Amino acid sequence: MKTLSRSLCTALLGTALGLAGTAVQAKTLTLCWAAWDPANALVELSKDFTKQSGVEMKFEFVPWTSYADRFLNELNSHSKLCDLIVGDSQWIGGSAENGHYVKLNEFFDKNGIKMSDFAQPTVLGYSEWPKHSPNYWALPAMGDAVGWTYRKDWFAKPELRQEFKTKYGRELAPPKTWDEFMQVAKFFQNRVIDGKKVYGAYIFTERGSEGITMGVTNVMYDYGFDYDNPKKPYEMNGFVNSAGAVKGLEIYKEIFKCCTAPGMTNAYMSEGLDAFKSGQVAMQMNWFAFFPGLYKAMGADKIGFFVNPSGPDGHYTQLGGQGLSVVSYSDNRAEALQYMKWFAQPAVQKKWWSLGGYSCLKAVLNDPSFPGSAPFAGDFLVSMNMVKDFWAEPIYATLLLDMQKRIHDYVVADKGSAQDALNGLTKDWTRDFKDAGKL
Amino acid sequence: MSDRAISWLFISPTLLLLLAINIFPLIWTIRMSLTNYKANMGWMKYRSVGIDNYVDILTDSDIWEAMQTTAHFVFWSIFIEVVLGFGLALLINRKFRGHSFWTTIILLPMMLSPAVVGNFWTFLFQPQSGLFNYVVSFFSGVDPASFQMIGDVKLAPWTIVLVDVWMWTPYVMLICLAGLRSIPDYIYEAAEVDRASAWRRFRSVTLPMVMPFLMLAVLFRGIENFKMFDMVNLLTNGGPGSLTETVSITLKRAAFEKWQTGWSSALAIILFLTVFGAANIYIKVLNKVKQR
Numbered sequence: 001m002k003t004l005s006r007s008l009c010t011a012l013l014g015t016a017l018g019l020a021g022t023a024v025q026a027k028t029l030t031l032c033w034a035a036w037d038p039a040n041a042l043v044e045l046s047k048d049f050t051k052q053s054g055v056e057m058k059f060e061f062v063p064w065t066s067y068a069d070r071f072l073n074e075l076n077s078h079s080k081l082c083d084l085i086v087g088d089s090q091w092i093g094g095s096a097e098n099g100h101y102v103k104l105n106e107f108f109d110k111n112g113i114k115m116s117d118f119a120q121p122t123v124l125g126y127s128e129w130p131k132h133s134p135n136y137w138a139l140p141a142m143g144d145a146v147g148w149t150y151r152k153d154w155f156a157k158p159e160l161r162q163e164f165k166t167k168y169g170r171e172l173a174p175p176k177t178w179d180e181f182m183q184v185a186k187f188f189q190n191r192v193i194d195g196k197k198v199y200g201a202y203i204f205t206e207r208g209s210e211g212i213t214m215g216v217t218n219v220m221y222d223y224g225f226d227y228d229n230p231k232k233p234y235e236m237n238g239f240v241n242s243a244g245a246v247k248g249l250e251i252y253k254e255i256f257k258c259c260t261a262p263g264m265t266n267a268y269m270s271e272g273l274d275a276f277k278s279g280q281v282a283m284q285m286n287w288f289a290f291f292p293g294l295y296k297a298m299g300a301d302k303i304g305f306f307v308n309p310s311g312p313d314g315h316y317t318q319l320g321g322q323g324l325s326v327v328s329y330s331d332n333r334a335e336a337l338q339y340m341k342w343f344a345q346p347a348v349q350k351k352w353w354s355l356g357g358y359s360c361l362k363a364v365l366n367d368p369s370f371p372g373s374a375p376f377a378g379d380f381l382v383s384m385n386m387v388k389d390f391w392a393e394p395i396y397a398t399l400l401l402d403m404q405k406r407i408h409d410y411v412v413a414d415k416g417s418a419q420d421a422l423n424g425l426t427k428d429w430t431r432d433f434k435d436a437g438k439l
Numbered sequence: 440m441s442d443r444a445i446s447w448l449f450i451s452p453t454l455l456l457l458l459a460i461n462i463f464p465l466i467w468t469i470r471m472s473l474t475n476y477k478a479n480m481g482w483m484k485y486r487s488v489g490i491d492n493y494v495d496i497l498t499d500s501d502i503w504e505a506m507q508t509t510a511h512f513v514f515w516s517i518f519i520e521v522v523l524g525f526g527l528a529l530l531i532n533r534k535f536r537g538h539s540f541w542t543t544i545i546l547l548p549m550m551l552s553p554a555v556v557g558n559f560w561t562f563l564f565q566p567q568s569g570l571f572n573y574v575v576s577f578f579s580g581v582d583p584a585s586f587q588m589i590g591d592v593k594l595a596p597w598t599i600v601l602v603d604v605w606m607w608t609p610y611v612m613l614i615c616l617a618g619l620r621s622i623p624d625y626i627y628e629a630a631e632v633d634r635a636s637a638w639r640r641f642r643s644v645t646l647p648m649v650m651p652f653l654m655l656a657v658l659f660r661g662i663e664n665f666k667m668f669d670m671v672n673l674l675t676n677g678g679p680g681s682l683t684e685t686v687s688i689t690l691k692r693a694a695f696e697k698w699q700t701g702w703s704s705a706l707a708i709i710l711f712l713t714v715f716g717a718a719n720i721y722i723k724v725l726n727k728v729k730q731r
Binding site: 069072073076098197207208261262263264265266280397398401405408409410412413414415435 | 679
């Protein structure tokens, strides 16, 4: 009897302890994003959320080259891996239409989160689907755009400044137009500086994912490229392959041919950072997201920043960045929404910026101290007001691969003319939209 | 239980496995190739498109370009591998000091994974820091940064040939060596008695007797290179532009990046039939050569 009651007590105690363990066991949220500097900043920031809520945060970061493939596969297979996802702007259409993301309108209304508090281009780019409609699928989380860095120390060398002025009749300064850009790039190309041969510019040329498209559009937008007729959606002939678009594409090829380092035929973000850090190029195209780390690594004397140059048809730059979404297949939706509510707070957004993330909240961006808070902050503000983005349609991946092929074939592989490339692209996209039932 | 029943009992697991992993996917692929199915939108309804995918592929100029790229790669890589592999086999077949050591050294490249080979040749071909350009520069005096193998329109198609030759020539050599070792000594002795010259012995004894082995090597390498993916994907990723885009890379892009499952299934069937048909014709020729 004694043995029996002892066993019973042990069992009861065990059960009680087990239950207590379950009760105190913290919920864990998994957040998925690309592996890069801002993701590390988010890990740091999220520690505050865990402190406040008791919800543990787990992170699934994958390299940019496999970011889209990996997470779109997760979403398409209705995987529960990610509770929260910082998804690329182009995913919004597919993720909304295919039910991968939770629609956030009701949640925003209930919790007083207003999209008018966020910079308009980021709301349009990261949150809305269909575009220009008040249907929100993400919270603007990481503002980003293409910007430029230049070697401040080289631009400041008196002998180079003198030579440039004699040659071009103006001061050697960060270029404001593509004509000026060409002059500066040609000026530095193959020059020997500090005993080392250097090159004019670094531009995106990557073929496999999105690189060359994210690069070439920065010139093409300024020369009149449009994705379709603003008055008649999906009418692309005359817009994608307009004379201006052709000219813009020719200029990108000219930059590639005249002013880049040898071997840069399949290069994207990391190759640009390496080329710039190692003192190989005078000017580098890259995403603003990398600038805090780059500035820290190189120091104020060596690095300067400028916005994408303008062209005869306007002044634009390619939108990057991502929105924060709750995955509809998550079992932890309540906690994921709790995280989003926490992340949207002005104080958290302010800390996000200070840690190296790019807040999209107007309260942070419009703060009078913002432009002076980092050497690239002012240019970031300017850039975010002149962004254009690639298609965000559910079939964006097909559209992107078509453009990658046509542009790379022309720019890097010398195949056909710019007009042929854009006529071909118009044909490809028309076929894609027909297949998707949009035409 | 009868002997027949027992034999069925023993072979049925293998048969079932083959049906499950070979025959069923093949039939399923054929079925998919007649639809507009997209695997990334598996929940959406798809419809039959008849032979539209096949017509689309066969009239697509990009596919024919990829076929030409593949043909260039297959022809030149095999041609060079056969010449070099046979030459090496003739050398290795002789007895000399360090014979085993050199044989092992020659065989090393084929023991590596194509993914590893693709990756490290990418570094070797870097114009500014790669060893390849420096070696060329050392022998020719050309500035190492003045040319690039992977990014150059004219050189890129040869780059994939070069790496494939580096990796697979030892394989052809091994097969040729097996052929050379299978020739009985008495044939050479008889030829010597008949005062046949070295060239005559090579032409009338060595070459005909090694020919079936050589043809086998060509068959194996031909099939392998026709569907070559990993090495090319890592080395050039089909670039610059689509200059080194072999059909298997086109297939991968359509199937797993554009998610055109129906279309890519049709392309896979076309490629399968091409390899299957060519291999069958080739084997018939091979058998005729053997009978001679």
